[in-house]
Amino acid sequence: MVIVVNFISSLTERLRVFLLTGENEIPAPWWDIIEQIQILQEGLSSYSDSQLFDEWHSLRYRAQSGESLTKIMPEAFAVVSEQMKRHLGMTPYSVQYLGAFAMHEGAIAEMQTGEGKTLTAALTLCLNALLDHGIHIATANDYLAKRDANWLSPVYHSLGMTVGVITTTSSLSERQAAYECDITYGTAREFGFDYLRDLLASPEFDTIISSRRRQLFGQRDQQREQQFLNSRQPYMVIIDEADSILIDEARTPLIIGQTNAIEEEQLAVACEWSANHVGKLKEEVHYIAHGPQRGMELTEAGRRIVREMLLQHDAPSGLDTGTAYLSSERALRVQNYFQKGRDYVIRDEKVAIVDEFTGRISEGRMWQNGIHQAIEAKEGLDITSPTKVGAQTTVQELFSRYPRRAGMTGTAESAAGELKKIYNTPVIKIPTNLPSKRQVLAEQVFLTAEEKWAAIVSETIAMQRRGRPVLIGTRSVNLSNQLSAQLLQAGLDHEVLHALNHENEAAIIKQAGQPGRITVATNMAGRGTDIILDQEVIKSGGLHVICSELHESARIDRQLTGRSARQGDPGSARIFLSFEDDILTTGLGIQRSQELYSTYRESSQDLKTAVRYFYQAQKRVEKHHEQQRVELVDRINQRRQTLQQMGQHANLDVH
Numbered sequence: 001m002v003i004v005v006n007f008i009s010s011l012t013e014r015l016r017v018f019l020l021t022g023e024n025e026i027p028a029p030w031w032d033i034i035e036q037i038q039i040l041q042e043g044l045s046s047y048s049d050s051q052l053f054d055e056w057h058s059l060r061y062r063a064q065s066g067e068s069l070t071k072i073m074p075e076a077f078a079v080v081s082e083q084m085k086r087h088l089g090m091t092p093y094s095v096q097y098l099g100a101f102a103m104h105e106g107a108i109a110e111m112q113t114g115e116g117k118t119l120t121a122a123l124t125l126c127l128n129a130l131l132d133h134g135i136h137i138a139t140a141n142d143y144l145a146k147r148d149a150n151w152l153s154p155v156y157h158s159l160g161m162t163v164g165v166i167t168t169t170s171s172l173s174e175r176q177a178a179y180e181c182d183i184t185y186g187t188a189r190e191f192g193f194d195y196l197r198d199l200l201a202s203p204e205f206d207t208i209i210s211s212r213r214r215q216l217f218g219q220r221d222q223q224r225e226q227q228f229l230n231s232r233q234p235y236m237v238i239i240d241e242a243d244s245i246l247i248d249e250a251r252t253p254l255i256i257g258q259t260n261a262i263e264e265e266q267l268a269v270a271c272e273w274s275a276n277h278v279g280k281l282k283e284e285v286h287y288i289a290h291g292p293q294r295g296m297e298l299t300e301a302g303r304r305i306v307r308e309m310l311l312q313h314d315a316p317s318g319l320d321t322g323t324a325y326l327s328s329e330r331a332l333r334v335q336n337y338f339q340k341g342r343d344y345v346i347r348d349e350k351v352a353i354v355d356e357f358t359g360r361i362s363e364g365r366m367w368q369n370g371i372h373q374a375i376e377a378k379e380g381l382d383i384t385s386p387t388k389v390g391a392q393t394t395v396q397e398l399f400s401r402y403p404r405r406a407g408m409t410g411t412a413e414s415a416a417g418e419l420k421k422i423y424n425t426p427v428i429k430i431p432t433n434l435p436s437k438r439q440v441l442a443e444q445v446f447l448t449a450e451e452k453w454a455a456i457v458s459e460t461i462a463m464q465r466r467g468r469p470v471l472i473g474t475r476s477v478n479l480s481n482q483l484s485a486q487l488l489q490a491g492l493d494h495e496v497l498h499a500l501n502h503e504n505e506a507a508i509i510k511q512a513g514q515p516g517r518i519t520v521a522t523n524m525a526g527r528g529t530d531i532i533l534d535q536e537v538i539k540s541g542g543l544h545v546i547c548s549e550l551h552e553s554a555r556i557d558r559q560l561t562g563r564s565a566r567q568g569d570p571g572s573a574r575i576f577l578s579f580e581d582d583i584l585t586t587g588l589g590i591q592r593s594q595e596l597y598s599t600y601r602e603s604s605q606d607l608k609t610a611v612r613y614f615y616q617a618q619k620r621v622e623k624h625h626e627q628q629r630v631e632l633v634d635r636i637n638q639r640r641q642t643l644q645q646m647g648q649h650a651n652l653d654v655h
């Protein structure tokens with residue numbers, strides 16, 4: 001045993017050298033280490049449970065006495081694997097060890113969907129938990145946090161480790177308890193908000209925030225009076241769906257707000273008044289549209305009309321002209337760019353934001369700068385409290401607090417450059433356990449959206465006739481409903497999975513691999529839930545995935561197509577496009593997309609060669625989003641510096 005362990009130690013040193021060189025191919029020594037782990041595990045199979053526990057305990061002792069975790073890794077993985085075999089009935093595959101090595105060394109392991117990332121992460125988590133510092137695993141949503149923690153808890157408990165879960169609904173004391181555990185599961189968003197809550201409660205925040213600034217933000221938040229939620233210094237985080245969190249979500253800051261009663265009242269009045277009046281304003285005459293980000297601008301004629309409306313008897317008293325201009329511009333922006341069913345849904349008489357990347361409701365999120373209230377006014381709902389920024393952070397800053405961080409995902413390779421640049425984290429591509437049998441069929445391009453949807457229905461019928469299940473991904477709840485109506489018209493039974501019914505997700509996904517089953521899903525597309533194929537389906541070609549439009553991020557498209565042909569199963573995928581798709585206008589502009597539309601209307605035989613325009617448009621949008629992320633980080637850093645300067649001035653005043 002000693003000889004084996006020494007041999008492994010020399011190999012693990014080589015593993016580190018490899019990572020530092022930044023190549024992303026799996027080197028031969030990694031395979032040798034796996035073989036040795038398997039030999040070690042074989043030796044442990046005769047151990048009793050208490051002997052295994054003692055073995056783990058001695059590894060803890062060695063780790064805490066200063067022996068490097070990399071050196072201990074093979075022995076630790078052998079013990080954890082033996083516990084996985086005993087408690088879950090599964091022994092990690094070789095590729096899962098590769099993923100765990102990569103993550104232990106701080107990389108993002110790119111593992112295809114369905115390759116077993118949950119188990120892989122557990123290996124790395126256990127190893128790093130040997131130091132007793134507390135490890136976080138950031139999952140894509142609450143459901144996965146609970147599911148994964150429950151599934152793996154017998155393994156953690158058998159090693160004497162505690163595991164906690166934080167979800168949107170966790171109380172403060174539940175959060176405190178979960179952070180005390182060896183391993184804590186939660187979403188990046190929850191970890192981020194708890195960090196901000198603790199930041200607001202910290203004495204440093206008081207020094208930074210001068211008394212003048214406190215006046216601006218109102219009195220101390222109640223939460224600031226109580227203990228920290230997480231009193232431990234964060235040590236390591238593993239980020240699941242790392243590209244989605246580190247790239248897609250990094251465009252919006254995490255903000256924790258504080259309210260102000262007077263502004264609340266004024267905003268509500270202005271929003272309601274504007275929502276009722278902006279219908280009278282005409283584009284180009286009264287306002288200019290600058291796009292979703294920059295919004296609307298009233299022209300001189302527009303301002304005149306707003307002033308006239310303010311003089312009418314139904315105008316609320318106390319609404320000043322400046323506020324009326326601003327709230328009219330905001331109401332116009334909401335009317336033109338925020339779509340019910342795509343950007344938000346109404347749930348329990350409240351506006352709930354739909355995450356554009358996952359298709360799920362972003363629990364607890366509100367749009368800032370009065371947008372949320374303007375939407376409520378447009379929908380005739382009660383106006384909720386506006387929030388002022390109390391503290392904010394970026395995803396980049398949140399994760400840079402952890403001395404050790406790693407990630408895993410099915411689709412990081414295309415974002416490898418940005419991940420390396422912003423987070424200094426390499427991406428390592430892990431091979432699949434079994435060779436992939438996915439057939440990616442040629443894209444189909446149509447002039448109009450109508451033709452495209454008709455073709456999607458036809459392809460669905462053809463696949464169903466062969467006994468194959470079909471999963472159709474759409475970009476919004478509205479489109480899902482529209483397609484659903486068409487499927488019904490064609491007499492096709494189907495299930496719809498979207499932000500408003502995602503409680504049934506697991507049940508719907510469970511059935512999605514049955515012969516001839518049709519499932520329509522918004523972007524979430526059952527991420528994190530396995531579509532298990534019926535034996536008959538495997539014989540008839542597996543799941544067929546239809547991507548009904550290109551998403552603004554190519555990774556989301558790949559996640560969708562990746563639902564087919566998992567773990568060596570057969571399967572296929574096809575992307576359908578039309579010249580009326582949003583991606584063209586967003587990426588190439590309205591004029592260019594109209595030109596393309598006209599060109600291809602005249603020469604429809606060229607449609608096939610048009611595919612490249614769609615990918616070009618998608619690339620442009622991705623580039624634009626990357627730019628936004630860089631700007632966000634700069635803006636928040638600048639704001640911090642200003643605050644710090646204000647704090648220093650305040651201190652000078654006191655002295």
Ligand SMILES: Nc1ncnc2c1ncn2[C@@H]1O[C@H](COP(=O)(O)OP(=O)(O)OP(=O)(O)O)[C@@H](O)[C@H]1O
Pocket residue numbers: 090091092093096111112113114115116117118119410527528529530
């Ligand atoms: N070593 C193993 N032996 C047998 N089954 C395994 C093993 N590892 C994982 N599985 C099974 O494979 C399936 C997929 O696992 P998991 O959900 O972790 O995959 P994933 O890579 O996270 O997929 P996704 O990207 O869809 O979330 C699960 O049903 C799991 O039980």
